[in-house]
Amino acid sequence: MSLKHVLQPFNAWVQAFSKPYTIPMKDTMRPGADRYRGWHINDVEKCVGCGTCADICQNAAIDMVPVKDPVKGDSGLRPKIDYGRCCWCALCVDVCTTGSLGMSNEYTWVEKDPEKCRYTPGVDAKPWDGSEKGWRQEEGFSLIVKDRVPMPMLDPKERIKTWAEVVVGYSVEEARKEAARCVSCGLCVAACPAHMHIPDYIGAIRDGDFEKALDFIYDNNPMPEMCGKVCTRRCEGVCSVGIQGEPLAIRWLKRFATEQFEDFAKVLHPEVKRVGEGKKVAVVGGGPSGVTVAYYLAVRGFEVTIYEALPQLGGATFFGIPKYRFPMPSLEKQVDLLKKAGVKIVTDHRVEKDEFRRLLEENDALFFGTGLMKPYKLGVPGEDLEGVIYALDLLRDHHVGKKVEVGESVVVVGGGNVAIDASRVSRRLGAEVTIAYRRRREDMPADDEEIEDAEAEGIELVTQSIPLRVEKLENGKLDFIWGPAEMVPPDRPGGRPKPKLIEGVENHLQVDRVIVAIGQKGEFEWMPEEVAEKVVTSRGWVEVDETGMTQWPGIFAGGDLVNSTADAISAIADGLKAVEGIQQFTLEGLSVSKS
Amino acid sequence: MKEILKEIEERFGPIWERVQRPKLAQVGIEPAKAVPLLTWLKEHRGYVTLVHLSAVDWIEQGEFQLTWLLGNPETEERLMICSRIDRENPAAETVSGLWPQAVTYEQEINEMFGVSFPGSPRQGVPFILEGWKDIPPMRRDFDTVAFVEKHIPGREGRKHIDTRTYIGEKFGEKGYLHD
Amino acid sequence: MEFNSIQEVLDFAVRQEQKAGRFYGLMAEKSTDVVARKFFREMVGEERKHEAKLKAIKSGKLSGFSGQGTPQMNLTEVLGEPVFREDITLQEGLIIAMRAEKDAYEMYEGLKAFARDEELKKILEGLAAEELEHKARMESIYDQVVQREN
Structure with missing residues (x-):
């Protein structure tokens, strides 16, 4: 041991009375740089809970947690961050679909309880809430692809000379590129009246597996080529990518998937129990709601007959929607699948009162979706x-x-x-x-x-x-x-001016x-008085319960007569509801005992 | 910057180039010619500073891109020399003879991407990862999330809800083609 | 016509509502269209409610009218004048109902001129406002049901 080592403690003591070289922390708390990546902030009103931040986080530091009830356009979930894992890379901020998530430039926080270092920004109040500084999405830069792949269309001057379809359709390359923009949040599923498996079929299109896409699509929509062309697409209205950019072209992607196949029957292989064997169901009106009921009951073994007054099925999508939007071959393809599924179709046949009574006798259930004609x-x-x-x-x-x-x-x-x-x-x-x-x-x-x-x-x-x-x-x-x-x-806030x-x-x-x-x-002259008296309202609509059944046990209804939105996809949703209702009614007799 | 780009093309054959800012340009060149170009730029054109050396994993194309960022202190101009090398058994010539500090960059890239620089002194010596057994972590096929889940425990009681699944459940999403 | 007391005015108003109720009842009986029939029946119920409200005011159980001041669309003024037929439709039924409410409103407005005192005038004003409210309501229904896409 040298003399220096012996004296060193005293050196330190001497230093204690002179001006220290170190700087006391409290006097020199430096604010983070203007674009420092510090503790997260979130504008929870702007956030829609799409969960893309949690998906991208390479440290699995983000949990989506419920903070309110889910509604259309907002999952009600918000990101909660585990700062034991966060590495402040800001990928979550850069990928945020709404731009609600940011990082303050605050970087110090002392806490004895590590559990507290896990919070939901914007929900759990923090001193840095509302911070103007820190990291935000940069103008013009986004990890989300904001621009939609444009849909080729006929020139307006040309198209008014013909009945040709205005929309040309995506190529494989265009469709896959458009599909790749999806963040798979599923907000669209909530907005779709039929709750179609949208992110799943978009994902399958992105991966180039169009058969799988069609399987997802047909799982709860038996007229998807029609919807792919003319749907009112409420899904696109809530698309999280659409908040800062253009929404996914959900409708065109569905259209693309259906257009890849000439014969749906070769691709689709329903795997359902044929529980309905021996049961008969009559469907009056061959529009989207009736087609839905007929198809999904038929694949379950029910004997279904559709009665349609016009020469072709499709309802308003046949007689109302012009062929430059929805050409006949598209409709025929979907009707063809219906036939192959075993549905009997009687067209050019208007059911009148006596026949209605007879159908009611001869069938285990009757569905009507005769629309607003x-x-x-x-x-x-x-x-x-x-x-x-x-x-x-x-x-x-x-x-x-x-x-x-x-x-x-x-x-x-x-x-x-x-x-x-x-x-x-x-x-x-x-x-x-x-x-x-x-x-x-x-x-x-x-x-x-x-x-x-x-x-x-x-x-x-x-x-x-x-x-x-x-x-x-x-x-x-x-x-x-x-x-x-x-x-x-x-009259009411939110109503039509x-x-x-x-x-x-x-x-x-x-x-x-x-x-x-x-x-x-709607028109009810064809309906027996005793039925009309029971099922029709004073506004000319038909009321059904949650199983799609009218006040008359065994008679179900759906479509424009029933719902307030009067579009094809709502009619399909009504049909799906009735499929379950009719199954319950005919197989378990649940609705009978209830009424 | 136009002149220097033109000259590079004349001397070194086909390149791709892009002027990003008035004093910053990017040059792409085949790997075999990268170090001769760097040497020439240093010895004859005043690009004496190696500012940075980095790598990018272009997994879809089966390539790594190396980027040497050079600076000319006289003119304050900068050149990014980019070169794509094969992702299988990736190797590149060392520039540690031209710039000693390249040793550290090459050591880091060696560790993070698995690109080797034969002849560079500290290849294979851990840079910041000690006892690393996995594939190099900056390769894009390295599953960061799986690594984190395995090695860095999250807080107890964490529960993540997948938005897509949650919405399906809450809004009654159903299918009718499969039981 | 002259009124001597509030009681008299209210009695008159009750009789008007009863008359209207009988009118709708008759229409409901004669209509062949199921929707129109149901609508007229609903209107019978509406008129009964109005009658009950007037009676409640008369007996002092209700202190007065409470119009919500629904904004007027003045649809009635634009639409034609349908007449009753057996196969009358909901659309025509609604127009008839709108016109009836408008007529009632105009009647009470007209009667105001004959009111002897402020009290009476006020009650007539209340009745008129009430009918105007009914008219606006019928117009709203018409707008929602008939002109869904217009």
Whole structure:
């Protein structure tokens, strides 16, 4: 031991009285750099609980935990971070679909209990909440692919000359590229009325396994090629990728998957118990709800017969939706599978009262989904004049092959998909078309894309226009007289704002046809009085319970007559509900004992 | 930077290049010509500083990309020399003779990606990983999550809910083709 | 017409509601359309509710009218004037109901001119507001049911 070593302790003691070389921590707490990656913050109102942060975390540091009830567009889950594992790489922030997750520039936190170093940012209050500094997603940089693979479409100038399908469809490469944008959060599943397995079929498309995709798709939708072309796609409205970018093209991907196969029966191999053998079910109305009931009961061994008044199944998707959106071969493919599954199909056959009674006798259950086949009238003077026609009649006549003429100019009254379809058909028949709608453009029930497509085809939109009357002019044309409207607040918050006529102004529009498409209603003349009296409401709708059954035990219903959204996918959802209801009713008699 | 890129092309044959900023350009070159190019840049064009050496795993293409970032202190210009090497038995020429500090970079890349630099002094000597038995951790086929789950315990009582599954359960998602 | 007391006004109003109830009852009986029939039956019930409300005011159980002030859409003014047929539809039934509420409103408005004092005037105003509210409600139903896509 040297002298130095002996003296060293005293050196240290001497130093104790001089200015220290080290710096006391409390005086020099330095804030983190402006873009420091510190403790997480989360704007929980903006966050939709997609869970992509948890998926990407390479340290498995993030748990999704429930903080509120799930609703459409929000899983109710929020990320909770285990700081025993977090490495502050910020991948979670960079991948966040909403941009809600960030990191503050706070980096110190002393805690004796390690359990506390696990918290749900934005839910468990922390001193750094609301911090402006720290790490955020950088403008223009994202781990999410925000741009949708564009869908090739026919040029508007060309397409009004033909009935050819407007949408061309994705190539394999385009579809797989689009599918790869999906983060598989499943928010779409909640929004889809039929709760289709969306992330699963998108994943299968991404992996190039289109048979598997079709299997997922057909698992709860027997008209997917139709939905792939014309669905109202509420799924895309809640897509988490769509919050900061364009939503996944869910509809086009479904369309792509179905278009890969000519014969679905060769690909699909249902593996279900044939529990329904010996049971008979009659389906009145061959629209999406009826087709759903028929297909899934048939694969379970039920003997199902569909009765359809028109020459083809499909309901509104056959007679209402124009062929440039949903061509016949697409419909036929789906009907073909139905036949191969053993469903008996009787077309061109309208069931009337006596037959209905007989069907009720001869079958173990009866389902009807006869839709909204009658138009509501305009309700204004002059509506009975020649030349005032109904969009439903126009579309139906056109689609069953009757010759229809609309003249040189038409006004279509209404703002739903029926109105848009009638407009675009009229345009293809050679007419100049104006759409008159009582509310604002954003209130139109029609699909946004449909409205844009219509405008691209040269159709004029006149909003906030209230029809006052129709008059016959000397030149043989019709004078469509309308007044401007102001908007008044809805009855209930969240309801539709109401148009109110601004009195004293009259506008005139000279047309050959006034095409009415303000709304549709059900028709019950074919139904036995005793049944109608029991199942129909004072608003012209049909009420069913949670199993899809009406007040009349054994009679089930679904589709536009039953649900408030009146679209194909809701009809399919009604059908699925009835499939279970009918199984319960016929096999277990559960509903009988309940009623 | 245009001139130097043109000159490189003339002397070293086909390259790909991209000017990223006024004083920063990227040059891609075949592996055999990478070190001759680096040497020439250092000896004759004033790129005397090796700022950085890094690697990227392009697993889909079966390649590693090495990037030597050189600096010219006179002009303050920088050049990124990139070269793709085969991902199977990956090896590259060492530049430790040109820049002694490259030894450390090459040691690190050797450890993290499994790329070897024959002749570089500290190849095979642990850089920060001691007793590492797995595949090199910066390779993209290294399963980080599985490693973490195995070696770094999370807090007790953690429970993660998978959003996709949760939504299916909560909203009554069902299938009808399979029992 | 002259009213001498609030009681008289309310009695009159009750009779009006009863009349309306009988009218809808008759229509329900004669209609062949199941939806229209059910709608008219519902209206009979509505009128009974109104009648009960008036009686409650009369007996002092309710202190007055409580209109919600539903925004007016003035649909009634734009639509045609359907007449009753056996095969009348819900749409026409709704228009008839809207017109009936509007007529009732105008009647009470008109009667205000004959009111002897402020008290009476106030009660007539209340009745008018009530009918206006009913009209707005019928218009809302019409808007939701008939003009779903317009």
